[in-house]
Amino acid sequence: MIMEKPGQQMVQLRKPWISLMPFTLTFLFLIITSGLPPSVLAAEPQPQYGGTFRIATTSARSYDPHMETWPQTTILTLNTYSGLLRTNKDMDGVELDLAESWKQVDAVTYVFKLRQGVRFHDLPPVNGRELTSEDVKYSIERISGLHGLASDFKHQYYFENQIESIQAPDKYTVIIKTKGTYAPFINYLASPFSPIVPKEAVEAFKDLKRNAIGSGPFILKEFIQGSHFSLVKNPKYFKKGLPYLDGIQCKFITEPSAMMAAYLAGQLDAMGATFYQVPTIKKEAPDSTIIERNLGFGLVLRCPPWQDNKPYQPPFDKLLVRQAIAMSIDKKKLLELAQGGYGKVQVGAVPNWPSYSLPASEQVEYNPEKAKKLLAEAGYPTGFTTELMTWNMEAMVKPAQIIQEMLGGVGIKVDLKIMEMAQYFNRMFKFDYQMALHMMGAGLDPEEWLVKYFGDPTESVTYKWQNKEVWRLISEQRKTIDKKKRPAIIQEIQRLLLKDAPNVWLYTQSQFNVNRPYVHRVLYENDYQPLVGELVWMEKH
Secondary structure, eight states: OOOOOOTSSSOOOOSHHHTTHHHHHHOOOHHHOOOOOOHHHTOOOOOOOEEEEEEEEOOOOOTTTTTOTTTTTHHHHHHHHHHEEEEEETTEEESSEEEEEEEEEEETEEEEEEEOOOOOSSOTTTTTTTOOOOHHHHHHHHTTTSSOOOOGGGTTTTTTTTEEEEEEETTTTEEEEEESTTTTTTHOOOOOTTTOOOHHHHHHHHHHHHSSOOOEEEEEEEEEEEEEEEEOTTTSSSSOOOOOOOOEEEEEOOOOOHHHHHHTTOSEEEEEEEEGHHHHHHHHTOOOOOEEOOOOOOOEOOOOOOHHHSSOOTTTSSSHHHHHHHHTTOHHHHHHHHTHHHEEEEEESOOOOEEEEEEEEGGGOOHHHHHHHHHHHHTTTTTTTEEEEEEHHHHHHHHHHHHHHHHHTTTTTEEEEEEEHHHHHHHHHHTSEEEEEEEEESSSSSGGGGGGHHHHHHTTOOOOOOOHHHHHHHHHTTTTOOOTHHHHHHHHHHHHHHHHHHHEEEEEEEEEEEEETTOOOOOOOOOOSSSOOOOEEOOOO
């Protein structure tokens, strides 16, 4: 059975109103003839308690929520920790978590009232003590890089140099003053990478890479590197009646084919699938529900980073060369060949965010003949040779091969370097490469596609680019809370980057959420909230 979630595309039924018409008419007939109100006949099944939800993911690098950027990290941390707030289901606002309420008193002052009686997991060295405002203060300071080596905290740009003070006047009140108006502040507080952690756990373990002691709905029972982790229900969770599950079992499976085999063998209750796996799943497990979701992660072709402590190297120091590269890529064809067309072609750095993303009318022109002329004008009439690195995942290797061919069509000879993922990221963070095919992380605020890639050198942690006007505008949009002016600034930043052409923004791809028919879960649009385990329940089967 194929199901659709509002805002998501159907896998098979392109005109769902036609396909569902016979059912709808029958349903209305039953309502009229039975005398029962529609609310009774259409009642949703009631959640049931119990069961262990079995899923799979690739093994994350670590599980310290303040140090990590990898999305697989949050499958564990989102279910073992809690934050003040959480990005809501449709990603157009926030919902309460540890905060019982919050308000913005003035342009720079925020007051949060915590739920009383929230307790950390009953594990040493915390031993179930109450979570208080001091824990909130410590956690925000830690994210900012104030407790440890600052460079270890990959999300320090959330709050570093943005907060004037954090006060904890009593156990359940937190008052935060920003140094000025700060537009992304609430979105960053709601990030899955901003949970509240206990200070004594950090001090005991030095970091939280292999230890998770929070106040979330589940408790880490076991972690076996390269094998699995298991979570068990937190009997003292502060949200009454939650979670429904007894536990979550997550296997580490790196190969998509192996993950699908495990699902089809009945070893998993749900999985994430790629487009080419869907026909097999529909055939072998026809009772599965399959939902297509367009991810916020954007595939991007990068020219070398430009650091201000070293000169930018030829041929990429020529603007015409970078613009020629951008004109050489047929994005629509690339998406069709690499992803079966499942995804969205992108224009600029901020994808799929109404009012913040650039319109299709501003797409870079695909024109290989003009690209050849630009190369000749730049002094490379016969092209040049370069290296393109990416990591050994099919979703990266296949588009890299297609890009190799497209660039070859204008005279740019590309040597592919396919690396192990860890090797790739180690080199990436050294900012030492010629070209790279990368997956840009999804953003919890529009500026997240800008700051850590194109911000000034103190903030850009995964890419470097020298454009002081871009830096200035990134700073300006942060201070702009006007709902018309801020999107305009963010669009202007993207136009400047399109002109500079340090990157070519290609597409965001679709993923398919596959669930057994007895699985009930709320899917959040935020890619960093892939599993909100407290809201999952399973029918007895």
